[in-house]
Amino acid sequence: METKYSKVKSALKSKVMDGTYTPHQKISSENELMKEFGVSRHTVRLAIGDLVTTGWLYREQGSGTYCADRSTLNEQQSQNNQKNIAIITTYISDYIFPSIIRGAESCLSQAGYQVSIFSTNNDHGKEREILEKILTQQFDGIIIEPTRSAFSNPNINYYLNLERLSIPYIMINAYYDELEPLSIVMDDEKGGFMQTEHLITLGHTDIVGCFKTDDTQGTKRMKGFLKAHRKHGIPLNPTNIITYNTEEKNTKPTEEIEKLLMSKSNSITGLVCYNDELVIKVLDVLRRRNIKVPGDISIIGYDDSVLAEVSEVKLTSIAHPKSEMGKAAANTIIDLINSKNSKNNEQSQVDSIVYTPEIVYRSSTQDLNRQKLTT
Template sequence: MTTKYNMVKRAVKSKIIDGTYTPNQKISSESELMKEFGVSRHTVRLAIGDLVLEGWLYREQGSGTFCADRSKMTNNQGVSSQKSIAIVTTYLSDYIFPSIIRGAESRLSDEGYQVSIFSTNNNHENERNILEKILSQQFDGVIVEPTKSAYSNPNITYYLNLEHLSIPYIMINAYYDELEPISIVMDDEKGGFLQAEHLIKLGHKEIVGCFKTDDTQGIKRMKGFLKAHRQNNVPINPSYIITYNTEEKDTKPVEELEKILIENNKSITGLVCYNDELAMKFMDLLRMKNIKVPDDISIVGHDDSLLADISEVKLTSVMHPKSEMGVFAADTIIGLVKSRNSNVDTFNANSKIYEPELMVRSSTKKVNHL
């Protein structure tokens, strides 16, 4: 159970971290804090006293209590001799993320960095809590996979606070466009284009595309899917586009595909999937309905994950750099940290876009026109 003292301390600290209180700004008076939290003056003084001792606040006799400029504390005093990097991903335990993390963690460990790994579960509130923790503990640098990157992000102020504290961060797989960060991503539009074009070149015209639309990867892959149809003069059937968000990923795509299969009987010959994980779910549904891959329907995934090669029918999929992306991210953040610590801007950090390639396996074949 949180004590009243900790409640006040945490609330004031959060206002510093999220930028509500800016450096050298006077914070609320003791009386105002007493009223806001319904606590005694003694409780307020204990909480504020702790934050002063920890360097979050400072007092001026006769004037009040003010927010400290923590960028000076970070750069000049240093909080810990332990070199540390935070890696924030949307998910930890499944799919391609372990490979990305392993690549980054191995490289960072070689350079003597302690790595802390966090997962947002693609939830903005979780992201906020993690960013608060990162800002409180003063990490040397941060590698971030954005949460729901297609949406306006409510946590932008936390990233601006990282910048104020001169804590370098880079983004992988996607990025928040308004921040214009250094980013390491795939050309997802081209990936979606390659998926659809592959099926079109095999003679498929009735193609269902399924995309996750609360992240920019899904939006761009859908754009590539549509572009491939237009450039090859293949009509797009609007009812063949399935979209879903994070909360719907375990149910909606399969339900929507099942409806399309029922309504269109055997006219569908191709499936383009947001990723391999979704492709596996679709293959399970097709197996239940006795629809054979690739004889009846060809299917293309994205990311060329382990799932693509261990499935009963080997999956045609767009390759993702995975471990290579992790290593490149690690090298970039190490360079940025060293450049900051030396106070010399000698490291030329640039964003990187990986070109996708299609790995063709046995889940696709030429369509049999009767």
Template sequence: METKYNIVKQAIMSKILDGTFRPHQKISSESEMMKEFNVSRHTVRLAIGDLVSKGWLYRAQGAGTFCADRSGNEVSDKGDSSKNIAIITTYISDYIFPSIIRGAEAYLSENGYQVTLFSTNNNHEDERRFLEKIIAQKYDGVVIEPTKSAFSNPNINYYLNLERLNIPYIMINAYYDELEPISIVMDDERGGFIQTEHLIKLGHKNIIGFFKTDDIQGTKRMKGYLKAHRSNNIPINPNLIITYDTSEKNEKPAEKLRKMVAKSADERPTGIVSYNDELAINLLDVLRENQLQVPDDISIVGYDNSFLSKVSEVKLTTIEHPKSEMGKQAAKVIINLIKENSGTQRKSNDSNDSIVYEPELIIRNSTKAL
């Protein structure tokens, strides 16, 4: 169980790291903290004393306790002067993420940077903890894959504090729209359009779409799905749009598809647009359970051209994802930003613009004309 002293100490540090307490700003009084945390004055003084000794706070005689300015060039909490970059991703070892990370890591290592990996598991609380660590340890730069990017971000203060501290960051795969960061992403709306229109051009009209909507990629792919129907004058059946979040990805889509394919042949969907290849592979299991053949009975399109697109007897038609190239490009951009910040490279008007990759359809044997 965490001690009261440590709870108070961590709370003060969090307010410093998220920018609530700024350099030379007076922090809450001892009495206020006693009331806030329901602790004794002794506990508050222990926490403050420790933070003063570690350089997070300083005392002014007769005036109170203030937030120290830790933005100088002093040695960081990492204890060395090496070049350090943090990569925050939603997952480290799953799906396409290892390829993205390898692309970034290889380029950063070639250029003398040490890389620290953090995985949020698409959880905002984990993202907050890692941002606190990155700010406290004064990393040179950060490459971030946002957590649940379709939602308003509760950690916005930490990103604003990164900006205030002049720690450059870029976002990959997605971005927090309110921050308007430099980002390296795919045109996911166009990707969803291409997935859907491919099936429409093959004669499919009863197309079910599966979209993970707590990430901005999913909402954009769904938008592309809708646009493709409208562009081709195909009526949109809202019952064929299945949305789910990260916590539901292993159950809800499969359950919904089971109900859909249990209908009579003339009511069943003839095509599936899948949020990604990972989901498509799971949906293939449901189709096998119901003795449906792909593509003879139903066509399916994936997204990402991952290794999963070729592992089963059904080779997925899918959308290409740049993966390692995206990681390498992210590494190049973050190094450029670090050099610009340090004054070792002249700022360019366009060298660090956001990058949007155009989707490309890879056609295999999971789709067929009606």
């Protein structure tokens, strides 16, 4: 159980790290802190004393306690020879993330950087904990995959504090729009469009789209799904759009698809999936109901992961750059660090990267036009 002293100390550190207290700003008085945390003056003084000793705060006799300028400390620490990069992803060992991380790590290691890897599990609270840990240590730069990027992020102040401390960061797979950061992403709207148009050109008109919408990748892929229907003049049944969030990903999509398949009015011939991971779960549902792919229903995935070729049905899927994205992220963050540390004050141009999606064709989709010609 966290002690009262630790609670006060942690809260004050958080206010420094999220920018509530800026360098040389006077912090709340002892009386105010006593009321805020419901603790004794002795507890408040212990917490403040420890933070003064460790360089987070400083005192001015007769005036009060102030937030220290930790950017000066960062500059002093950066004089050492160890170079550190943090990589923050939503997951580490799942799905396509190991390939992205390996791509980045190989380039960073060759450039002499020590790499620390963190996972948020797509949780804002965990993201905040990681950002606080990073801000208390010395990192030259950060590669970040945003957490629930489709939602308003409660940790924006931490990123603004990174900028104030001149710690470069870039975002991969998605980005927080309000920050307008350097980013390395796919054109997910076009990818969702291509998934859907592929099925439409094969003669499918009753197509279900299933998208994870707490990340911008999913909302953009859904937008592409809608655009393809509009372009080809195909009416879209609202019940054919299934959305879900991180907590629901192992249950809701397959449950909703099974309901549609059980409906008496079911005439679905095509399924657009948010990613290959979802396709594998859907294949289990279809197998139980003795529905053949692509004979009875065509499916297209996204990411062209290893799952696309290990399943009994080889999946048509949108290719994700994976390792290439990781390498590009590593090279970009190194360029930013070098530009920041340039003694000649030469700022090199570093731009965001948007990958154009491509379809990898396999055997999970069927041409209904050809089938109609032979009957």
